[in-house]
Structures are given as C-alpha cells and as structure tokens.
Amino acid sequence: MITTDSDLQGRVLSELKWEPSIDSAGVGVTADDHVVTLRGNVATYTQKVAAARAARRVFGVQGVANEIMVAPTGTHGGSDSDIADAAVHALRWSAVVPNGAAKVTVSNGFVTLDGSVEWQFERRAAELAVRDIRGVVGVSNLIKLAPRASAKDVKVKIEGAFQRNAVIDARRIVVEEAGGKIVLRGTVHSLAERAEAEHAAWAAPGVSHVDNRLAVSA
Numbered sequence: 001m002i003t004t005d006s007d008l009q010g011r012v013l014s015e016l017k018w019e020p021s022i023d024s025a026g027v028g029v030t031a032d033d034h035v036v037t038l039r040g041n042v043a044t045y046t047q048k049v050a051a052a053r054a055a056r057r058v059f060g061v062q063g064v065a066n067e068i069m070v071a072p073t074g075t076h077g078g079s080d081s082d083i084a085d086a087a088v089h090a091l092r093w094s095a096v097v098p099n100g101a102a103k104v105t106v107s108n109g110f111v112t113l114d115g116s117v118e119w120q121f122e123r124r125a126a127e128l129a130v131r132d133i134r135g136v137v138g139v140s141n142l143i144k145l146a147p148r149a150s151a152k153d154v155k156v157k158i159e160g161a162f163q164r165n166a167v168i169d170a171r172r173i174v175v176e177e178a179g180g181k182i183v184l185r186g187t188v189h190s191l192a193e194r195a196e197a198e199h200a201a202w203a204a205p206g207v208s209h210v211d212n213r214l215a216v217s218a
Helices: 005-018 045-056 080-093 120-131 154-164 191-202
Strands: 027-032 035-042 063-066 102-107 110-117 138-141 173-178 181-188 209-212
Touching: 005 027, 005 035, 005 045, 035 045, 045 063, 045 120, 045 191, 080 102, 080 120, 110 120, 120 138, 154 173, 154 181, 154 191, 181 191, 191 209
Parallel strands: 035 063, 110 138, 181 209
Antiparallel strands: 027 035, 102 110, 173 181
C-alpha cells in the first residue's frame, strides 16, 4: 500500500486527536518524504512527549521531528526552585532509581539530570520520574552508564531476545558488538519495531551504549 505524505499528515492528526492525554488543538503536523514534523504549543512537557509517541505509532511514519514548544499556563507553571524540589523528591521516592544516583539542575523549567547508574532502565526511570512534574518544559538526561556485569556473549543474547520477540523481525537485523557497545543495522517495518529492538538490546547485561542504525522500510 502506497502512503503519501498527505495521507500521513491526516493519519497523524487523527491519532493526536484520538490520544486523550494530548490537547491537540495547538499542534500542527506536516509530512515530507515520510518524516513528520510536529509544531505548535502544549501546556506540559508530558503532552509534548505523548505527541511524538502518538506520531511514531502511525503506520508509514519513518521519522518524527518534535518541534512543539511547552508553554505552561495557569496551574501548569512552577518556579525552578519548586521544580527542583519536586524532582529531588520524585527521584528519592522512585523504587527503580538507586538512591543518590541522579543529580538535578533546573533552569527556566528545563531539567538536567547528571550522575551514574548501572542499567539503562534505571537511567530511563530517572527521566520518567521528573518528566511529569508541573512546570517542566524539557529534560536533558546526562546520566552515564557504568555497567558492572560482563558483556560476555552479549551479541548472541541480543539475537536470542530478538528471535523471541513477536514484534521484531530478527531476520532483517544485524547485531554488532565491541566492548559492551552495540550497533544495530538493517531494516524494520515501523518506528515501533525500531524502538522495541533498541529496548531489547539495552536489556543485555554489560551493555553501555546502543547505536540504533535501523532504517524503517514499510
């Protein structure tokens, strides 16, 4: 089935309207060569992230440029001090992020995370913990990975994970490994499959970096 850019624009707009967590009235969509660009304004960073996620799950979309601006209004605002205090508490109460592993800096509503953790899921959890705080307009996750586990046989383990996964077509993906650094090459059917492959690669013990070079070819 041939999908035109006009088709994609309409589908993404419909998906944004369908997603209840997004106020899509202020969001515009353009499509060029199967790459979708989102522009406009939303009240929270959570909505900006949700908009990109909604666009990525539309069939035929091969890339998403998220240029939406976060413009807190009314009760969505908050001082940098308030945001930093809330972020520290959110990280402290997280059952996933190791205590004291993440440090917070806030400037004009933009949160920067620093520190070091062992696993990618812990790094991701730290970002999720602060993303939904009122007044946040963006998050920069600079937390480093310092795996303790060995990366022995990691290539074989990742390939096995791909073969078990119902979402991933393992036949179209090549895994390269060097010292805990993973490169994924090949083609996938959708951005959702691409993200799933990266998630599976990060789950392998000892992985410190994943370079996802998978191309979407519907």
